[in-house]
Amino acid sequence: MLSALNLISQNLNAYLVLSGILFSIGAFGFLARRNAISMLMSIELMLNAVNLAFIAFGAFLYSSNARHAAEASVIALIVMAAAAAEATVGLAIVIAIYRNRKTPLVDEYDAMRQ
Amino acid sequence: MPYDTLIPLIPLLPILGFAFTSLFGRRLQLRYGRWASELVPVGVVIAAWVVAMIVVVPALQHQAPFGDSGLDVKAWTWIPAGGLQVDMGFHVDALTACLLIVVTTIGMLVHVYSIGYMAHDRATWRFFAYLNLFMVSMLVLVLANNWLLVFAGWELVGLSSYSLIGFWYERRSAALAAKKAFIVNRVGDVGFALGIMAIFLNTGTLNIQDSLAKLVSQGASNTIPLTVVALLVFCGAMGKSAQFPLHVWLPDAMEGPTPVSALIHAATMVNAGVYLVARANPLFASAQDAMIVVAAIGIFTAFMAASIAFTQTDIKRVLAFSTLSQLGYMFAALGVGAFSAAIFHLMSHGFFKGLLFLDSGSVIHAVHDEQDMNRMGGLWRKIPITHGTMLIATIAISGIPPLAGFFSKDEILGEAFKNGFAWVWAIGVLVAIMTAFYMWRLMGKTFYGESHVDPSVAPKVHESAWQMTLPLVLLAIPSVFLGMAVGLPLGNGLLVQWLAPVFKGAEEILARPAAAETLLGLPTDTVLITISVVAAVAGLVVGIGLFGPRRVRQETIDRISSANGVMRFAYRLSLNKWWFDELNDLLFIRIGGRVAAFLWWFDRTIVDGTVNGVGTVVRDAGTGLRQIQTGRVQNYALGIAIGLILMAGSLLLIVGQPR
Numbered sequence A: 001m002l003s004a005l006n007l008i009s010q011n012l013n014a015y016l017v018l019s020g021i022l023f024s025i026g027a028f029g030f031l032a033r034r035n036a037i038s039m040l041m042s043i044e045l046m047l048n049a050v051n052l053a054f055i056a057f058g059a060f061l062y063s064s065n066a067r068h069a070a071e072a073s074v075i076a077l078i079v080m081a082a083a084a085a086e087a088t089v090g091l092a093i094v095i096a097i098y099r100n101r102k103t104p105l106v107d108e109y110d111a112m113r114q
Numbered sequence B: 001m002p003y004d005t006l007i008p009l010i011p012l013l014p015i016l017g018f019a020f021t022s023l024f025g026r027r028l029q030l031r032y033g034r035w036a037s038e039l040v041p042v043g044v045v046i047a048a049w050v051v052a053m054i055v056v057v058p059a060l061q062h063q064a065p066f067g068d069s070g071l072d073v074k075a076w077t078w079i080p081a082g083g084l085q086v087d088m089g090f091h092v093d094a095l096t097a098c099l100l101i102v103v104t105t106i107g108m109l110v111h112v113y114s115i116g117y118m119a120h121d122r123a124t125w126r127f128f129a130y131l132n133l134f135m136v137s138m139l140v141l142v143l144a145n146n147w148l149l150v151f152a153g154w155e156l157v158g159l160s161s162y163s164l165i166g167f168w169y170e171r172r173s174a175a176l177a178a179k180k181a182f183i184v185n186r187v188g189d190v191g192f193a194l195g196i197m198a199i200f201l202n203t204g205t206l207n208i209q210d211s212l213a214k215l216v217s218q219g220a221s222n223t224i225p226l227t228v229v230a231l232l233v234f235c236g237a238m239g240k241s242a243q244f245p246l247h248v249w250l251p252d253a254m255e256g257p258t259p260v261s262a263l264i265h266a267a268t269m270v271n272a273g274v275y276l277v278a279r280a281n282p283l284f285a286s287a288q289d290a291m292i293v294v295a296a297i298g299i300f301t302a303f304m305a306a307s308i309a310f311t312q313t314d315i316k317r318v319l320a321f322s323t324l325s326q327l328g329y330m331f332a333a334l335g336v337g338a339f340s341a342a343i344f345h346l347m348s349h350g351f352f353k354g355l356l357f358l359d360s361g362s363v364i365h366a367v368h369d370e371q372d373m374n375r376m377g378g379l380w381r382k383i384p385i386t387h388g389t390m391l392i393a394t395i396a397i398s399g400i401p402p403l404a405g406f407f408s409k410d411e412i413l414g415e416a417f418k419n420g421f422a423w424v425w426a427i428g429v430l431v432a433i434m435t436a437f438y439m440w441r442l443m444g445k446t447f448y449g450e451s452h453v454d455p456s457v458a459p460k461v462h463e464s465a466w467q468m469t470l471p472l473v474l475l476a477i478p479s480v481f482l483g484m485a486v487g488l489p490l491g492n493g494l495l496v497q498w499l500a501p502v503f504k505g506a507e508e509i510l511a512r513p514a515a516a517e518t519l520l521g522l523p524t525d526t527v528l529i530t531i532s533v534v535a536a537v538a539g540l541v542v543g544i545g546l547f548g549p550r551r552v553r554q555e556t557i558d559r560i561s562s563a564n565g566v567m568r569f570a571y572r573l574s575l576n577k578w579w580f581d582e583l584n585d586l587l588f589i590r591i592g593g594r595v596a597a598f599l600w601w602f603d604r605t606i607v608d609g610t611v612n613g614v615g616t617v618v619r620d621a622g623t624g625l626r627q628i629q630t631g632r633v634q635n636y637a638l639g640i641a642i643g644l645i646l647m648a649g650s651l652l653l654i655v656g657q658p659r
Helices: A002-007 A010-031 A036-061 A066-101 B005-030 B032-058 B094-119 B123-141 B146-165 B172-203 B208-221 B226-240 B249-253 B258-267 B270-281 B281-285 B288-309 B315-335 B339-366 B384-398 B404-417 B423-447 B466-488 B494-510 B524-547 B554-561 B566-575 B575-629 B633-655
Strands: B071-081 B084-092
Touching: A002 B404, A010 A036, A010 B633, A036 A066, A036 B146, A036 B288, A066 B005, B005 B032, B005 B071, B005 B084, B005 B249, B005 B288, B032 B094, B032 B123, B032 B524, B071 B146, B071 B494, B084 B094, B084 B146, B094 B123, B094 B258, B094 B270, B094 B339, B094 B423, B094 B466, B094 B494, B123 B146, B123 B258, B123 B270, B146 B172, B146 B208, B146 B226, B146 B249, B146 B258, B172 B208, B172 B226, B172 B249, B208 B249, B208 B281, B208 B494, B226 B281, B226 B288, B226 B384, B249 B423, B258 B270, B258 B315, B258 B339, B270 B281, B270 B315, B270 B339, B281 B494, B281 B575, B288 B315, B288 B566, B315 B339, B315 B404, B315 B423, B339 B384, B339 B404, B339 B494, B384 B404, B384 B524, B404 B466, B404 B566, B423 B524, B423 B554, B466 B494, B524 B554, B554 B566, B566 B575
Parallel strands: none
Antiparallel strands: B071 B084
8 A cells, every 4th residue: 555655756756747738738639639538638638638737736735734635626527517518519510510510630720711 | 718728729629620521521512412521620610710700809808817928828748758747728919819810701602602612622521621721720820829839830731731731632833832832931940949958958938928038038148149049949930930941832822712712821831930920029129130040131132022023924823922912011120120010011911912813813713714814804793702802902011091001011110210210111111012913903804994805604603602702892891991090090000009008018128219200391200201102003004004094005015024124134034933943943853953963972882881881791791601500419529628738738838837
């Protein structure tokens, strides 16, 4: 039990760096990938990076106060639920557009131009 | 007698005639001929005359239910708007009755006359529809018991006058004259409308009797001073009765058919202004300054118009200027506080001037639509009835006793003198001389001397049909006897007694002291009457000396008209109508046109420029900015990301500074 805990870094900055890296990968993917499915996946990545930051803050900054630590976890759970809902709607939209335009590539979706 | 139904019937009859004739007149005329389309409009006016006479007789004698203050009849509530209640209501007192006599009698005779006069016209049904419309408007105007209804009638007579002046609308001059009449009248009407608003503001009611009583009792505590209110109302009267400086439309209105000139532009509509001032007599009596303005404008118009009539050659224009001059007399009478004298002259003038116009129409008809008096002459043997009746009317208007004009004109002059307006009296006597002279000039040039009629027309000159001569004879009767019937004894005749209750309010306010009984050792009245008669006779004698019937002193006339110096200026002044048309042209067409052109430029460049400028800037900005709308989701997302980075970065820079 203790050894397992020891494998986990005791340094908050490590988590925040990881969170930042994950968010940047997600943001880059959202901006750079042309495939709509990949963009949805990138959004999930960004959301989870934020979740990680929440949990880390909860564990490190409010460890003395159980109630505040629990609140951080609850926010993370809410984000997951929102992410699941968003993914559902997003996928439905993508499929609908795909059926319409016969392509998953978002730079083909330029009907709103001018 | 059920007067409650009879009184609304008077205007209702011509309304029905107007509606019927304008809807079915054309079809009737095409299918059955002229008489079918004329039957209804002439019939309803005769019926209206009968009804009016039934109402007039007891109203003049102040019998029940009219009494001294007159009878109010409410047909229905016209405008029920909260505190403002305006009735479709009529008020008949002695003043209304006098106007009813003139309007319905002359209206009826002119309708009959028109059957003959318009016999060669294409669209008589249209003419009669308009005439009926005019009768409605005029009757509403004189019968109304509230200012708003008066104003409605006021505008309606303007409209029907416009339609009738421009009846021969194919003629450019007629169309222009109609427009001129309408626009000049508008100028006066604005004043009248403002006057009504001022009355309403002061009193909170539009009923004529109530508002006048309130205006007088409030006196100086009125919101808007009474002088202003009176002048605004007079402004409307000036437009409709063609007083200086709004007189310019009346001579041009002679472009209309002659029966129209007789009915509208001599006997009825132009009297509306006189009626209005007389109706508002307590208001004017409480505003003495306004009265002096009325007297001054009236007597000046009388003089100016008489001087212009000296040199005009169009027979109808001479009569038009004569009408202006006589209307000036009436306003002078109103201005000096001689209200009954003004109404007396209104009535007698209505009859003899209507007769003069119908006579001139008969002359024009006889010489085949020639109106220039230089192309007439020597007609008296060929058209004896016309000549005879016109002679009667001329003597009547000149003021020779015992014809109608003498009584009314003498009463005006006498009252002016006795009320202390010696200057009005002096100019009035001068105008009386001028009137007699120019009227005889008209007679001489038309009926006496050598014939200047077109040789091709001369053999065909003939007396008009009975529909035309009958009204002439019928109108000659009141021209002769009206004065004797209602003007005797002088200064306290029947008419004065009839109208006394109407003008009692004004008389009490004015409270004129009794005039001196004697003048130069003789009774004042005798002296004044002698001067009036001598003036009229002098004018006639000069006229007869110059223009016949014995012999025409053409060389004397030529010498006068080609004289130099002051005479030449006076001659040109008269011939060019005091250059009023030129003055208006300069003021309103040229200078006004420049101003309007500038305003148009301002509107186009500055006002429109600003609005269009805003539009152009927004549109160009849009054209530039829409380039960044690529329609690609990722471009937008990149924008959001950059924005977030910038905001977060700046937050870090500000907040995250090492302390």
